[in-house]
Amino acid sequence: MSENAALPLDQDVSRELPSQITIPPIKGEMVHLRPASVDDLPRMDELDAYYGASKITGKDAQAERAVVHTWVRRSVAWANGQKPDESGVGDPESRRTIAWAVLTDADHDEDGEIDAQSTDNVIGMIFLIDIDGWSRSARIQVVLGRDYRGRGYSRDLMPRVMTYGFAPEPAGLGMHRIWVAVPEQNSRSCSVYQSLGFEPSGASRDALWDAENNKYQDLIVMDTLVDEYDPIRSLDAFGMHVIEDNPGVQEAMSAREHSIAIRKNIAAQAEPAPEPAAVEESADAEQAPRIEKVAAARVPEAHNDDELAAPGEESTWPYGQGERKPSKEAWWRILGRGRKRDMEDDE
Incomplete structure (x- = not known):
């Protein structure tokens, strides 16, 4: 190995995350995103957002609810310039989190009323979690209300959040890798992620309990790197259009x-x-x-x-x-x- 080969690839990239972050709003065609707040957490209960969590993420509903509450509080703390240990929920590895509330003001079911009027237009949340400044890595996860799944919202959301995650600072987070973890039985999500450019990179054997089938199942890890991800093509794949004033798009x-x-x-x-x-x-x-x-x-x-x-x-x-x-x-x-x-x- 040559001497240069041992040097870091991104020598001009800081390994320190900023002490405070301004979480940008992000526009989609079907929905739009704003920074999530603690006040949005009861809305997730109203949306029955933790229904079927074991099939989607491998966690039971109680555990899924607990981590969502933790992620939102960590996100709010970072936006307020608080240290990880000042979030009220802790963050021993200093891996930050960004939480967006997902909103729609549309009447997609054409019943004459805004779809999510009862929850102030909130239909779920999307997160960048485990944001690691040292390795420039983050995990992405979407949690939608029970009645808002399977309508294509994730296809509208994820490419735009990933574009922001990969975009260089200050336009974005400057991440090198974004990854997801999916229970093996959730083949539908795996297919969506592959369409977005994610590749299976490994599996944790028998890492999750499948209560419905009374057996263990593998946890599939999928990821994509900044030099592999095409933010334009990922929207084209689902018939979505580029919104040029979103962060990182220029x-x-x-x-x-x-x-x-x-x-x-x-x-x-x-x-x-x-x-x-x-x-x-x-x-x-x-x-x-x-x-x-x-x-x-x-x-x-x-x-x-x-x-x-x-x-x-x-x-x-x-x-x-x-x-x-x-x-x-x-x-x-x-x-x-x-x-x-x-x-x-x-x-």
């Missing part, structure tokens, strides 16, 4: 423009220069398809193997599902700063 949009330009440049360089004789034959209708095939074959497979791309649509996914590269520099974070990414592998 950096992501700038990076996407750079990424597309780089791919076009690679494709142009891959197209072979025509031979003198071939120039005369350029009018031949058979020549163009041949050149296109050669150019396409030389473009890295990562740009062509995205399962989520519609037929005939060029993928914008930075790394394909079959090409998970070791994390070196965040593709959209670095490009968003206007730097040029070295397209060759570092030896």
Whole structure:
């Protein structure tokens, strides 16, 4: 191993979390987010938000309620500039938490009334928890009211929160990794997470008790890294649109423009220069398809193997599902700063 290989990858990134944070509001198409408060906790009970917790997170309802109360209090403490031990619930590892209340002012069931009028438009919460400044890592979790599950709200929420989590400071948290933990029987959530770019990274065997089936089950860990996550594509996957004034989005949009330009440049360089004789034959209708095939074959497979791309649509996914590269520099974070990414592998 070379001397440089032992150096930290993000030498310019602080390993200390700020002592106080301003939690930004985040807009979605179906819902919007604001910082959660202690006053929102009774609303979670009204929403029956802890129903079926063992199937969704592997915890029983009482334990799920307790951790949600802890996460909200830790989030409020951080926003107020309090130390972890001043939150009233403690935080021995100094891993911070951000809690947003999920609100909707829509009438999605078309009954003539706002869906969540009885709970002041709150339908659940979304969290970034275990925010670790040293490893630049955080876990994401959504807790929705019983009647608001399965309507696509998570698909609207998660990409926008993850974009903020990955965006460089001060636009975002500057995280390197975001992960989730899912009971193995919750295959529906696993599918959603994979569509967002998460990859299974391991399993804790028999880590959870499945009360319904009276047996143990594994806890599946899934994660995605900043240089693997495409914040634009994750919205496209579910038919959602970019909201440009959300935190971190401008950096992501700038990076996407750079990424597309780089791919076009690679494709142009891959197209072979025509031979003198071939120039005369350029009018031949058979020549163009041949050149296109050669150019396409030389473009890295990562740009062509995205399962989520519609037929005939060029993928914008930075790394394909079959090409998970070791994390070196965040593709959209670095490009968003206007730097040029070295397209060759570092030896």
